[in-house]
Amino acid sequence: MKRPDPEILLSRVNNEEAKLNRGQLKIFFGYAAGVGKTYSMLESAHTLKESGIDVVVGYIEPHSRKETLDLIEGLEVLSTKEINYKNIKLKEFDIDLALERNPEVILVDELAHTNVVGCRHNKRWQDIEELLIAGIDVYTTLNVQHLESLNDIIQIIANVSVKETIPDKLIDLSSQLELIDVDPDVLLERFNQGKIYKKDQAIRAQENFFTKDNLVALRELALRKTTQKVNKEVEITRLSKGDTSVMPTSDTILVCVSPSSSSAKLIRTASRIAQSSLSKLIAIYIKDPSKQDISKKASKQLEDNLDLAKKLGAEIVLLHGDNIVEDIIRFSKLRNVTKIVIGRNHRKHSVFYRVLKKDIVDKLIDEVDYIDIHIIPSIAEGNKYKPKKSVGITSKLKISGTDILKLLIITLITTMSSYILKRVGFTQENIYLSYILGVVLVSAFTRGYGSGIISSVLNILLLNYFFTEPLYTLNIDDTNYIVTLAVFCVVGVITSTLTSRIQQQVEIYSKREQNTQMLYKVNRSFLRLSNKEEIINTGIELLEAGLGKSVVCYINDKRENQLLLYMNQSRDIEEELITDESERAVARWVYNNNKTAGSFTDTLPGAKCFYAPIIGMDETLGVIGVLCLDQKVDNEDIRLIEAVVAQMAISIDRENLAEIKKEASLEIESERLKSSLLRAISHDLRTPLAAISGAISTIIKNKELIDESIIDDLLKGVFDDTQWLIRLVENLLSMTRIDDGKLELKKTHEIVEEVISESLGHIKKRIKNMKISIDIPDEILFVPMDAKLIEQVIINLIDNALKYSKEGSEIKIKVYEEKQFVVFKIIDDGPGICESIIDNIFDRFFTGEIKYADSRKGVGLGLSICKSIVNAHNGTIEAKNNKEGGATFEFKLPKEVS
Structure with a gap:
């Protein structure tokens, strides 16, 4: 058995995860x-x-069919x-009412319906x-x-x-496509019984659409589409099990787009090929610098074609070049393209044209032998792409x-220079x-070439007129000059x-260099940023500079x-236009739904900005908005926008990961401290508890046999x-409050x-x-x-002094004012603090090495808590x-509330 394709497995896992998080769609599919x-x-x-199951009716198109309307009875219907x-x-x-109701299943009729202007989305x-x-x-x-x-x-059929x-x-x-099928x-x-359309609608439908031939053809399309859906599910299941003996899934389809209305047919055909073979679809447009001034109509048609390709799931690629064939072949090699879909119109050329000049399709066929070329015929239309008229032939x-x-x-x-050369005596060749x-x-x-x-041509005429015998005429006496002038x-x-071609190549490579420099600048700009605000501001600056828009x-x-x-504060004039509540609501929708929306899109087109999510x-x-x-x-x-947003997302993710790492380090440190605490107090609690237990046990068992003085000593202990x-325990509780x-x-x-x-007063028995x-x-x-x-x-500092001082020693408490502070000093005459540890004595769980009077070692929390409390007082x-x-512990508190 062959090893399962990991990409197919990943696709299947992703599909399963998507099903867990998002609702499932069931389409009742028909041919009419x-x-x-x-x-x-x-x-x-x-x-x-x-x-x-909680099911509601969100919207049902008004039908004249009584049997259908009767079925609505008994179901909850949301108001429109x-x-x-x-x-x-x-x-x-x-839609807002449906989201608020939040049923398990909702019925929404007519998936392809176009919403009225004013709805959130253009399409249902x-x-x-x-x-x-x-x-x-x-x-x-x-x-x-x-x-x-x-x-x-459909346009051809009906x-x-x-x-x-x-x-x-x-x-x-x-998740499910259910075919609803009846015989035509x-x-x-x-239809003839009037169960489908009203009388006036029925007449129009019968004239234009409802004929048996049309219905049979539409039924076949519906059956084929359903079969493709089933086959695709079977293929994914089969390939995930490692069975790849029937259909490879590595095809890449490249469709060549132009500013022509016929390109829409190409894109749809390429989409069907890609869907049938489970292939990736790429739409490419190559912009020739010599044709920059295409008409507004052609530019609009190009945008529509690219939008259609994007809608059908294609990756959009825009290149610059004057040799379309070479650029297509170079890109195809780079992206491992296996099929190229390209159009050819029915325009008939003369024999002379066909002999001397091949079109792009013929050149592609001649140049490649490892890529399938799919040629889609199209009819030359009146609205076909035409560049603006100019003074030359092309x-x-x-x-x-x-x-x-x-x-x-x-x-x-x-001419003046040549005349001077002749008068000086230079030969004809120099001229x-x-x-x-x-x-x-x-x-x-x-x-251009023109x-x-x-x-x-003009220089030949001037050369003949001014410098060839007979002068000041266009006649030539010497036949040798004819060859010379012709060669010239x-x-x-x-x-x-050649010079013009070099210029064009310079323009092309200059444009490519600009794009490369732009991408390099974008990548470099985010490389060393280590602050979210800097990342966001840099992204805004790059986009404003590149787009010329706010x-x-x-x-x-x-939190x-x-x-x-975030916005560029220097653009105060447009601030009110792009920061109102309606715009914020659109941005919130884009954030929640992870899709583009806003101006010139099909979703919330009334917005003033185009919004794209930062994923x-x-x-x-977050969301980027372009005015x-x-x-x-x-x-x-x-x-x-995609390039900058991608870098912003990577940089912000990097900062988020750094924050997560920092939090993880703090948690690890916290766990380490907790472990140190448990290790420290496990021994220190056991020692006094054992002493207490032993003393009480001795008193209980030997109360009548031991002297009162011994009992007093035991109780004192x-x-x-x-x-x-x-x-x-007080120190532990204080530490917990500080940590939390x-x-x-x-x-x-x-x-x-x-x-x-x-x-x-609290420690008077300790200082007797x-x-x-x-x-x-x-x-x-x-x-x-x-x-x-x-x-x-104060108690902790005095207690610390008592630990390291001998009995009968003196502990001094001194208080005085110093500028804006009140200074507290606790001075002892003990052995002092070792210079090697003096910088660490306020660290948590740090203990000195010197044994003190009662030989009980602390857990190293007292001085740490003192520091936290004093710092909290801004001291x-x-x-x-x-x-x-001896040693002196000094802390200062401000005299005024800060």
Whole structure:
């Protein structure tokens, strides 16, 4: 058994994941009105309701068929949305009401319907896509003539141009396609009985569409489309199991697009080929610099063709070049293209034309032997692409007024120079060279071939008239001059042609270099950015510079759950146009649905901006908006937007990953600290608890046998151990509040003397054998503080001094004012602090190596908590050794509330 294709497996997994997150679409598919699509859909709805599934009717087209209308009874029907259009009230599907109702299944009739102006989307299929994204299953109906890829075939079969079409991808992505089929004779009988259309509609339909031949052809198309859908599902299943013996799936289809209305047929044909072979589709347009001034009509047709290709799922590629065949072949090699779809019209050429000049199709066939060429015939139409009329025979021979002026000036200078050369005594050959130089200069400083050719002919005439015997006539006495002048003319024409071609190549490569430089600039601009705001502002600047339009950016703030607006503050004039609530609502829709929308699109076209989502690795990061008040965003603009947005997404993802890594590091550090804490307190808790347990056990068992003094000593030990445990627990609780960010300060103006007195009261039993001296100013000192927390600081510092001081030692507490602070000092006469650890003593879980009186080592939290509390008061704390011995711990608190 062969190894399964990993790409097919991935496709299948992605499809399964998509099904889990989005609603499923079921299409009741037919070949004409009246086959029973809506009837079958309503029957299925009743079956679902009987099964306990929440099903509602979102919209059903008004039918004159009683059997269909009767089936609506018993189902919940959502109210429609009334829209006033040209003083007529029209009813449309209310998508907002459907999203708010959020049923399990919703019925929405007529998938290909075009919405009235004023709805959120131009097409109903876009409404249904939004419902699917929201996780709602949708049942809908569709006729075969509404498929975009079959549009040209339908026009041939029925002689009707269908305007309401849907992309074929909806059929491909639908979870189920149910064919509703009846015999054409049965359908015609229903039609004749008036069960399908009203009388006036029936007459028109019978004249234009409802004939048996048309219905048979449409039925065949519907059956074929259903078969293709089934075959594709079978292929995906078969290939995922490793069976690739029948159909390879590596084809790439390239369709050549031009500014001609016939290109639409090419694109649809290529789309059908790609769908039938599960292939990738690429639409390419090669722009010739010599034909830059195509008419507005042709430019509009080109945009429509590229939009159609995009709608049918093609990748759009725009290139610049003057040799279309070479560019197509070069791109095909680069992208491993296996089939090229190209058009050829029925224009008949003369024998002379066919002998001397091959068209693009013939050249392609001659040049490639490893790519299939699919030639699609088309009829030359009146609205076929034509460049603007110009002064020459073709665009390459046209001459502008500026070029004529340059030609005359250069020719005049050349003639004057030649006359001077002759008077000085130079030979005739030098004069010929002078005129050839003139032809080269004309070709170099003008555009196209025309100026150079005219310059060659004009220079021959001037050379003959002024410098060939007999002078000042066009006659030639010496027959040798005839050959010379003829050769001169040929050389001049060839020179001008080659020079013009070099100019065109320079323009092409200059354009390609500009595109490359643009992409390089985009990539380089984001390379070293390490701040989200810088990334966003850079993206806005690049787009505004490249598009010449105002740009805004909305980035999602997860904490606030809203889109934050970024824009170029220097464009104040347009700020009101692009920051109102309606525009923000469009941006929010684009963010939620991960699709383009806004100006010149089919979704929310009334917006002032064109909006595109910024898609990251796992989520949508934000939205880019481009202001389009007077000019739409064309395909080249979209390429720039996609390039910048892609780099923005990569850079923002990089920053998000850095933040996640930082958070992960903090969590790891937190876990490490928790582990250190558990290891530290496991021993330190066991020691006092064991001492307490042993002392109490001794008293209980030997109460009558031991002296009162021994019992007092044991109880004193128990008391000391419990006090130590209390302080440890208080420190642990304080540390937890600090780590959780719940250390709340309740500052009030407190008297320093009372705070110190209260602190000493808490540990008075610990300082019985120690001397405590207090040095406080005579005047009353008020300091804004949280008294309980500062008391804990003082207790911890005194407790630390007690640990390292011998019995009978003196601990000094000194308080005084220093500028804007009140300084607290706790001074002991112990062994001091080792210089190697003095910078680390306020770190969490750090303990000194010196043993103290009761030989109980702490967990290293007391001083760390002191530092956190003092810092929370906007104060400072430090430790230093005294010159005469011992250590001083000093902390400062501000005298004013900050």
